[in-house]
Ligand SMILES: Nc1ccc([C@@H]2N[C@H](CO)[C@@H](O)[C@H]2O)cc1
């Protein structure tokens with residue numbers, strides 16, 4: 001199995017990513033690290049501990065950055081609510097927070113494993129990841145790859161051109177994309193194909209049991225907010241797509257369409273800050289370590305999530 005560290009800001013869809021990462025045999029979840037994004041650090045950390053309890057995650061859970069490198073934090077309360085996980089009941093946490101800071105834990109795990117063993121899977125702002133590389137630049141050559149949920153080659157969600165995770169901390173994102181390691185970007189282009197339709201919800205509910213109930217409530221609440229705020233009939237469940245890409249790589253591929261392309265992060269634009277500028281021009285030389293996911297076998301994807309619930 002592929003060893004991963006899941007860096008997240010739970011977040012309804014982060015919760016699905018955590019359940020999938022914990023359940024799938026092709027993934028070994030080494031640690032969960034929390035970062036401010038959808039909500040404040042204390043709130044997303046509290047949510048991570050509750051989800052870990054429900055999911056039976058025994059890997060260390062550590063809290064990291066409480067805000068962007070330079071800018072002030074703007075949480076996504078409109079979609080995730082004041083708690084960061086509104087509308088779902090979490091069990092009282094039976095797992096304790098690791099005493100180490102998330103950034104130290106990421107550095108320690110990568111530097112004590114063999115080069116190429118660990119994959120970083122960020123599903124929130126990239127503040128922890130940028131801080132880890134600043135603390136230990138050798139991370140760039142030791143990490144196998146970064147498979148992140150964030151960015152967009154076309155339309156944004158926070159702004160016309162910027163996706164929330166990148167726009168929350170554009171400076172951190174720029175450092176991560178420019179570091180020189182392999183980065184696979186699961187942006188809105190692909191995650192907007194991961195829609196939790198009524199058929200998907202029924203498939204998950206039919207599994208039965210506490211995890212199915214949790215997921216059913218989560219999808220219903222997340223769907224209500226996505227409908228109210230962004231007018232979606234069914235909510236795009238972004239974060240587990242990054243985990244699914246790692247699973248697909250482990251199982252031989254074929255379910256996600258990836259395209260190697262130069263990706264630059266705008267940090268200074270008056271109208272474009274937070275934009276991931278993805279160069280899809282076919283004649284452009286593409287021997288770069290960055291790639292963007294453009295297509296998803298949605299039925300396969302939802303099969304993974306349903307099996308994770310089961
Ligand atoms: N409107 C909205 C804002 C933020 C997010 C969170 N940011 C990413 C999608 O932009 C995901 O990681 C998700 O957790 C989702 C919707």
Ligand SMILES: [Ca+2]
Nearest residue numbers: 011014123124
């Ligand atoms: Ca997230």
